[in-house]
Amino acid sequence: MAGDGSYKGYRGEALEVLKSFGAMVWSDVEITTARGTYTGIILPRSETADPFHVVVKLRSGYNIGLLARSIQAVTIHGRKEAHYKIPEKEFPFDPARPKVKLLGTGGTIASRLDYRTGAVIPAFSPGELYGSVPELADICNLETEKLFGVFSENMGPEQYIATARAIGREIEKGVQGIVIGHGTDTMHHTAAVLSFMVQDSPVPVVMVGSQRSSDRPSSDAALNLMHSVKTAAESDIAEVMVCMFGPTSDTYGLLHRGTRVRKMHSSYRSTFRTIGDIPIAMVSREKITPLRHDYKRRRTDRGVKINTAFEEMVSIVYYYPNMKPDIIDSLVDNGYRGIVIAGTGLGHVNKPLYPALKRCQEKGIAVYMTVQTLWGYVQMYVYDTGRDMMELGVIPAANMLPEVAYVKLAWALGQTRDLEEVRRIMLTPIAGETTEREPSNGYLIFQGGIPEVEEFISTIRK
Amino acid sequence: MSEFLFKPFAEMTAADYEAVGFRSGLEIHQQVLTEKKLFCRCPAGRYSREYDAEILRHMRPTLSELGEYDGTALMEFKTKKEIIYRINRETVCTYEMDDTPPFMMDETALDIALGIAMLYDLNLVDELHIARKQYLDGSIPTGFQRTTIVGVNGWIPYKDRRVSIVQLGLEEDACREVSDVGHRRTYITDRLGMPLIETVTGPDMRTPDEVAEVAQICRRLVRSTGRVRTGIGAAREDVNVSVTGGTRVEIKGVPRIPRIPLLVHHEAMRQWNLLRLRAELHRRGVTPEAFRSETEDVTRVLQKTSYLPVRDALEAGETANCVVLRGFRDLLNWQTQTNTRFSREISDRVRVVACLTRLPNIVHSDSSSETLSSAEWLAVRKAVRASKDDTLVVVWGGAEDVRTGSQEIAIRAKEATVGIPSETRQALRDGTNGFERILPGPDRMYPDTDLPPIKVTEERLARIREKLPVPIWTHEAWYAELGVPADVVQPLAVSAHAGLFEELVREWKIDPVAASVALVQFMKRIRRKGLDAGRLDERTLRGIFTLLRDKKITREGVYALMEKAARGEALPAAGALPPAPSGEEIEAEVGRSLGRIGGMSLHNPEKKGHVLMGLVMPALRGRVEGAAVAPRVAAAAAGRI
Incomplete structure (x- = not known):
């Protein structure tokens, strides 16, 4: 924030005009333009906004923009700089409650909006979180650590590795559960990679975020946080999970296995779904209800295997009809060592790609096939195309989700250059990333409009 | 403060209102006429109580600039309401459900708002910034209303002075409440998201009648554009009222202007009487510092009461508390509004904040009506160690709600020693008002990070200005000068045919009285007869007035032809008309x-x-x-x- 009395965010024409009147950000002003007179405080301007307008906060709290070049006079009455601070209340300690560690990576679960500038301020210390969600103190003794502050699209190997190591450290220290705050866009990538990097955890590792930022009264952040902290503190599920809203209503969350979960809607609260299977459990503020029993149980030891191998030269290719071989060729030419293809149907690409795939085989590049239908298995024997491709060294990855196959291949190639060993790692399920069978309720996408579906959604708060 | 006592509404004079320092301003909400909603592409103006699905949400307060929770926010959080939204898929999409970010603002709505802002002579904004105005009552699923200021500092002429227009905003409408019982509030979402302009006047009105008159002027002004919605609920007034030493209190959602004066009178009266109550409390030594109250659980004391509301509750395993208000004897009977006592202020708070919605929800020892027996009052009095100078208030219900309710009783009673709490109040049928919620502070505005600012270009303004009607007051003055009958002046000014009238008089030299009577009264008569006035479009009317101008028909003949046209019959050609009778x-x-x-x-x-x-x-x-x-x-x- 502009504590230095500058012209923060202003550039070009607007900056020139403000300078000519000596009207810095936070000045309490009366501005006369060609359209009239306006009274308020000059706010910093978003750096992505145009260089032609000056933003003024009116007494009523509303913001307006005034065209800089039409400003005729500015009377400065004083300065009113905003100091935005999240109140901290000491998080109460109760020796009877389990210790939970919250690791922060960024994202909206733990942030506040600076109402003057629109900037997002992280709310993260236990005190800040207690000030916002006091209910957390009824569940656990909370400790927090900010690992980094990045949007989820900027998460990458460096952050994956640091997070996995932090989890290992906390387990060794003896926490009863770990919660990881994460942006939702790539939460399922991180959930998958942590499922491989952190193995045989004795405690729950719960990833959580929010679809509506916590500066909104209708935010899902507080409830998601309560659900995830409860899961970390109390559940007997010692796996890497994603904990997000089940329905769009404020009723319960779902605990998804880290390797089978995917963000399926760009904005819905209930965006995360388990694909090709059912979630591990439901969680509400009152209780955790397992939906299946084949999960790894909580243990009292502090043993955990951390394997942070990661080969960065791996890519994911979303096949489309008429794709040219140069797409694959360019990956080969750029030194990629692994490619995951999201193929059509049972796992197909067109014939013109064959020579490029052949090159991959010759260069020792690992190529794995997944399906862009997301639901269902790769099956490369049904059609000739599939068999041809296997001849070219393309390996079917069963029902592994494309993004999961991508991070697993990076993890496998990070451990060895031996393609046979890579194949063994890829095809051996480690954390439920491939399953032996798809239950009949593993594929349920209700079709709106059908009478029985309409009846269902009219009676159940979804 | 003066010794003035409020008289019945009919006997109050302007001087009386002046004596109490009456001030009032308006916030007028008017839906504008668009096909679609403001921030999504759902159809606007389709109302239906039917719904296909329900969703459940809660609202949590967010922090203000100073790291404080807004008073309203905290109150709403205390109430712990479950909010149910009823969704009709024809009128609501995932935007209104708060599951999809906003789409760009409806351009038509913005044009209409800018046009009306010009009529109010407001200083227009160069770049619109969308703000979020927080509402935690659940009336908007996001918890905030998207709103933007279009112009500031305008005015309208009124009597011999100007009434200031502070600002005009363009915003989305809220849900309609279906019910609010206990901890569950239900809304229907059809109206949600419809574009609405909010016009805020200065606190410039000096009597209740002035408030209604200014509301009428604003109503006629916006209607003169022909681009606002009419009908029930399309325009709603919030009225701000204060008296000397009082506080700005907002009466929300008055649906009809004629109801304003009595409502406003009662609010002024309530504030005045609350100030007198404070003086009485201070005279007794009950100041904010000296205020004392205690709460005791009296469930056991009242276990055998024959007073049914309490007995039913206790038999159902609920609890009862008694709050003793030291030094308040008889003051719960202090008159606030007509037929309304201070006890109502307390009962309202308990109802809204503690969700004890079954009435009665309190009984008190100042009451002369039959509630608890005197023996029971005596037992309660003993249990809470109250003296004869104290007032006892008993509240019952679920344990947690009774705890919240007891706190609210003490809070509201203590506020009486301070003055008048800042509240929004609901308009009641009988012209009095009841507590709705704590008035939100200025700290509930946040910039909306979901939408970019919108430039308002000179080109756009020029295009809008071209089609703008002349302000009605300009028209009205001219009509009066022309001798247009007094009862026709105002309807003509807001009529869709005001432009035609001007042309007929200025260019066709048609008698203003004949033209105005035809365009207003004849039209009305045709509608009353149940005929299709829609057939009388501008072209048809021009045809009829051509005949009048050419003296083919007389003034009387105009109505006959209008009726003929409204019946769908063809008009005679000018030459075919029979000559004047001999x-x-x-x-x-x-x-x-x-x-x-x-x-x-x-x-x-x-x-x-x-x-x-x-x-x-x-x-x-x-x-x-x-x-x-x-x-x-x-x-x-x-x-x-």
Whole structure:
């Protein structure tokens, strides 16, 4: 924030005009333009906004923009700089409650909006979180650590590795559960990679975020946080999970296995779904209800295997009809060592790609096939195309989700250059990333409009 | 403060309101006429109580700039309401459900808002910034209303002065409440997201009648654009009221302007009487510092009561508390509004904040009506160690709600020692008002990070200005000058045909009285007859006035042709019209009509002339001025022929 009395965010024409009147950000002003007179405080301007307008906060709290070049006079009455601070209340300690560690990576679960500038301020210390969600103190003794502050699209190997190591450290220290705050866009990538990097955890590792930022009264952040902290503190599920809203209503969350979960809607609260299977459990503020029993149980030891191998030269290719071989060729030419293809149907690409795939085989590049239908298995024997491709060294990855196959291949190639060993790692399920069978309720996408579906959604708060 | 005492509404004078320092301003909410909603592409203006699905949400307060929770926010959080939204898939999409970010603002809505802002002579904004105004009552699923300021610092002429227009905003409408019982509030979402302008006046009105009059002016002004919605709920007024030493209190959602004066009067009265109550409390030594109250659980004491509301609750395993208000004896009976006592202020708070919605929800020892027996009051009094100077308030219900309710009783009582709490209050049918919620502070505005600012270009403004009607007050002054009948002036100013009228008078030199009566009163008469006034479009009206201008028909003939057109019949071509009747023809028609009257028995023989005229004129089908017929009719009626 502009504590230095500058012209923060202003550039070009607007900056020139403000300078000519000596009207810095936070000045309490009366501005006369060609359209009239306006009274308020000059706010910093978003750096992505145009260089032609000056933003003024009116007494009523509303913001307006005034065209800089039409400003005729500015009377400065004083300065009113905003100091935005999240109140901290000491998080109460109760020796009877389990210790939970919250690791922060960024994202909206733990942030506040600076109402003057629109900037997002992280709310993260236990005190800040207690000030916002006091209910957390009824569940656990909370400790927090900010690992980094990045949007989820900027998460990458460096952050994956640091997070996995932090989890290992906390387990060794003896926490009863770990919660990881994460942006939702790539939460399922991180959930998958942590499922491989952190193995045989004795405690729950719960990833959580929010679809509506916590500066909104209708935010899902507080409830998601309560659900995830409860899961970390109390559940007997010692796996890497994603904990997000089940329905769009404020009723319960779902605990998804880290390797089978995917963000399926760009904005819905209930965006995360388990694909090709059912979630591990439901969680509400009152209780955790397992939906299946084949999960790894909580243990009292502090043993955990951390394997942070990661080969960065791996890519994911979303096949489309008429794709040219140069797409694959360019990956080969750029030194990629692994490619995951999201193929059509049972796992197909067109014939013109064959020579490029052949090159991959010759260069020792690992190529794995997944399906862009997301639901269902790769099956490369049904059609000739599939068999041809296997001849070219393309390996079917069963029902592994494309993004999961991508991070697993990076993890496998990070451990060895031996393609046979890579194949063994890829095809051996480690954390439920491939399953032996798809239950009949593993594929349920209700079709709106059908009478029985309409009846269902009219009676159940979804 | 002065010793002034409020009189009944009908007896209050402007001087009385001046004596209490009455001030009032308006926030007028008016839906604008668009096809779609403001931030999504759902249809606007389709109302239905039917729904396909429900969703459940809670609202949590977010922090203000100073790291404080807004008072309203905290109150709403205390209430711990479950909010249920009813969703009709025809009128609501995932945007209104708060599951999809906003789409760009509806351009038509913005044009209309800018146009109206020009009529108010507001200083327009160069770049619109969308803000989030927080509402934690659940009336908007996001918990905030998207809103933007279009212009500031305008005015309208009123009497011999100007009433200031502080600002005009464009915002999305909220849900309609279906029910609010206990901890569950239900909304229907059809109205949610419709574009709405909010016009805020300065606190410039000095009497309750002035408030209504200014509301009418604003209503007529926006209607003169022809681009706002009309009908029930399309326009709603919030009225701000204060008196000297009082606080700005907002009466929310008054649906009809004629209801404003009595509501406003009662609010001024309530504030005045609360200030007198404070003086009385201070006289007794009950100041904010000296205020004392204690709460005791009296469940066991009242276990055997015969007072049914309490007995039913306790038998159902609920609890009862008694709050003792030290030094308050008799003050819960202090009059606040007509037929309304201070105890109502407390009961309202308990109802809204503690969700104890079954009424009565409190009983108190100042009450003379039969509640607890005197023996029970005595037992309660003993249990809470109260003296005869104290007032006891008993509240019952679920344990947690009773705890919240007890706190609220003490909070509201203590506020009486301070003054008038900042509240929004709901308008009640009988003209009084009841507590709705704590008035939100200025700290509930946040910038909306979901939408970029919108530039308002000069080109856009020029395009809008071109189509703008002249402000109604300019029109009205001119009409009066032209001699347009007083009862026609205002309707004409907001009529869709105001432009046509101007053209007829200025360019066609048609008599202003004839033109205005035809465009307003004849139209009204046609509508009353149940005929299709929609057939009288501008082209048809021009056709009729052409005949009048060319003296093919008379002023009377205009109505006959309008009715004909409204029935869907073709208008005669100018040449095909029969010529004006001769003197003989008129005589003959008078004779014929007289014959018809002969067969009738008239209630009032003195009206014979009127009846006769009523028969003769239509028979001549407007080919002649009434003035030419009247003497003959008068003579005939008097029996002179």
